[in-house]
Amino acid sequence: MSRYKSIPLEERRRLREKKYKKHNLANILTHWFNVACWLMLFPTGIAILSSPALGLSPLWLQELFRNIFGGSANLIRFHYTVGLIWIFVLTFNILIGFRRYFVPFASHRMLLDKDDIKWLKIKPLQMLGFMKDKELPPQDAYNAGQKAYMYVVILGTIGIMLSGIVMTFKTVFPPILKQVAQPIHWMSVFAIVAGLMIHVYMGAVFPEEKEAFFSMFSGKVSAWYARAHHEKWYIEKLKEEARWEDEVEAQVAEASTVPASQPTGD
Amino acid sequence: MATKKKYGFVIDIARCIDCRACLVACSVENSVPMTDTRIWVYTPEIQGEFPDLTRTFIPYNCMHCENPPCVDVCVSRATYKDQENGLVLVDQEACIGCGYCVEACPYDARYLDKERGVVDKCNGCIQRVEVGLQPACVATCLGGSRMFGDLNDPDSEVSQALKNASTVMRLDFEDGKVDTDPNIYYINYAGATDPLVLPDKTLPRPPEYTLSQAGWKKVAVPLMAAAVGGAFLVQAVYFTKQLVQGESEFEE
Numbered sequence: 001m002s003r004y005k006s007i008p009l010e011e012r013r014r015l016r017e018k019k020y021k022k023h024n025l026a027n028i029l030t031h032w033f034n035v036a037c038w039l040m041l042f043p044t045g046i047a048i049l050s051s052p053a054l055g056l057s058p059l060w061l062q063e064l065f066r067n068i069f070g071g072s073a074n075l076i077r078f079h080y081t082v083g084l085i086w087i088f089v090l091t092f093n094i095l096i097g098f099r100r101y102f103v104p105f106a107s108h109r110m111l112l113d114k115d116d117i118k119w120l121k122i123k124p125l126q127m128l129g130f131m132k133d134k135e136l137p138p139q140d141a142y143n144a145g146q147k148a149y150m151y152v153v154i155l156g157t158i159g160i161m162l163s164g165i166v167m168t169f170k171t172v173f174p175p176i177l178k179q180v181a182q183p184i185h186w187m188s189v190f191a192i193v194a195g196l197m198i199h200v201y202m203g204a205v206f207p208e209e210k211e212a213f214f215s216m217f218s219g220k221v222s223a224w225y226a227r228a229h230h231e232k233w234y235i236e237k238l239k240e241e242a243r244w245e246d247e248v249e250a251q252v253a254e255a256s257t258v259p260a261s262q263p264t265g266d
Numbered sequence: 267m268a269t270k271k272k273y274g275f276v277i278d279i280a281r282c283i284d285c286r287a288c289l290v291a292c293s294v295e296n297s298v299p300m301t302d303t304r305i306w307v308y309t310p311e312i313q314g315e316f317p318d319l320t321r322t323f324i325p326y327n328c329m330h331c332e333n334p335p336c337v338d339v340c341v342s343r344a345t346y347k348d349q350e351n352g353l354v355l356v357d358q359e360a361c362i363g364c365g366y367c368v369e370a371c372p373y374d375a376r377y378l379d380k381e382r383g384v385v386d387k388c389n390g391c392i393q394r395v396e397v398g399l400q401p402a403c404v405a406t407c408l409g410g411s412r413m414f415g416d417l418n419d420p421d422s423e424v425s426q427a428l429k430n431a432s433t434v435m436r437l438d439f440e441d442g443k444v445d446t447d448p449n450i451y452y453i454n455y456a457g458a459t460d461p462l463v464l465p466d467k468t469l470p471r472p473p474e475y476t477l478s479q480a481g482w483k484k485v486a487v488p489l490m491a492a493a494v495g496g497a498f499l500v501q502a503v504y505f506t507k508q509l510v511q512g513e514s515e516f517e518e
Contacts, residue, residue, distance in 0.1 A: 048342050048343075050341065051339055053338045053339050054483060054487065056487065071360070072357055072359075075360075076362075077359075127500070170362045170363045170384070171363075171381070172383075175363060175364055178363060178365070179364045179366065182341055182364065187482075187486050187490065191490075193494055194493035194494045196497075197498050197500075198501055201504065201505060205505060205508070206508065
């Protein structure tokens with residue numbers, strides 16, 4: 001972070017105290033709803049997946065969950081039920097907030113640009129200990145790693161949902177679909193889980209990203225954090241703020257030129 | 267897999283007349299749809315030269331194997347080997363009807379019930395056995411060919427029949443590649459070979475594993491283990507580093 005070394009103390013203080021809104025309420029609620037469902041679905045799903053030929057889940061976990069729920073059938077029924085609620089709510093959220101939240105989110109925060117590609121080339125090497133002196137390109141509201149993981153999550157979620165629906169409505173779909181749905185289901189899950197390990201660590205534990213965790217409750221991050229980690233987005237925010245300041249100044253100027261006798265009708 | 271009881275069938279081949287009353291009794295008892303059956307009678311070609319002809323009938327149903335290939339492939343543990351009575355049973359509420367087990371069974375003893383979207387098979391009429399009755403096929407057998415009981419109990423009818431039999435055979439694998447260790451014993455067959463080799467070698471067939479099981483498993487499981495393990499390692503390294511270095515409120 002050598003390029004911030006010249007910032008004086010007072011300015012740093014101001015930046016640390018100033019907050020910008022990064023996440024809206026829809027994103028926050030959907031995120032934590034998703035977390036709650038994953039906490040219920042992931043362990044039960046692992047416990048259902050019992051084929052010794054696959055060897056994906058330990059026997060003690062299977063026994064534990066079968067004993068808690070009272071047998072395979074109840075365990076599967078729980079998994080179905082929570083899964084269907086999960087599918088319904090996520091789909092509903094996207095549909096109801098399609099124009100207001102989803103389209104702006106998809107068009108402004110998800111697309112990879114040149115800086116992101118460069119970031120993806122440098123960052124993995126830096127994590128391995130090479131190219132430490134190289135400066136990372138400025139990032140959007142989400143950095144390139146987060147964006148890349150977002151694609152994994154979206155594709156994985158669609159895979160999990162479709163294959164889950166196939167397996168839930170067993171009388172509707174032919175056996176061959178149910179056979180193919182199984183590997184798709186658990187492969188999607190594990191692709192997401194591989195990234196989830198990094199996601200949870202970076203979001204909740206890693207010291208440099210501490211603010212990211214609290215922003216998932218309050219929706220806000222400090223200007224210092226925004227400037228250090230998401231520079232492009234920070235500049236956008238500054239521009240927004242400047243526009244707002246101009247507008248206010250114009251308003252005030254307009255209001256002060258109006259004679260006092262006339263009623264202000266706004 | 268040692269189970270408390272070891273229920274199995276002993277079938278006296280010399281007494282079977284291919285009347286197929288067992289098929290009817292089974293279907294009635296277990297509400298098997300008209301299109302399917304849980305019991306079959308295998309009828310090989312007539313053997314020998316005229317006038318010296320012989321014909322044998324080999325009734326079979328689920329062998330309730332000691333090493334059942336169908337249990338290994340079941341993803342939701344709907345198919346299981348009961349630890350109390352040793353029968354291979356299907357929990358149809360947990361079954362999603364994917365049919366992995368149908369293809370894995372070397373005896374083709376399972377079928378997919380398309381109406382209910384689940385797999386069905388012989389359950390040894392456990393609902394009858396539990397109240398002290400014989401399975402429907404055994405109770406109805408005209409020639410007294412079918413016998414059912416606990417093979418672990420030396421005084422049971424089946425154990426006694428096995429002891430007094432002139433020949434004992436099972437429908438096991440010849441080459442010993444797959445060892446299912448079936449629990450249907452065929453007795454008193456004149457042209458006996460052990461294991462019993464059916465003339466046109468239709469059964470048992472090697473267990474089949476579908477592409478979505480065998481192929482994916484070899485590629486996807488190591489791939490996933492590598493991805494999840496790698497991510498965990500990266501995370502663990504950084505976390506340890508963080509723990510060692512400590513953290514302060516005013517770092518940037």
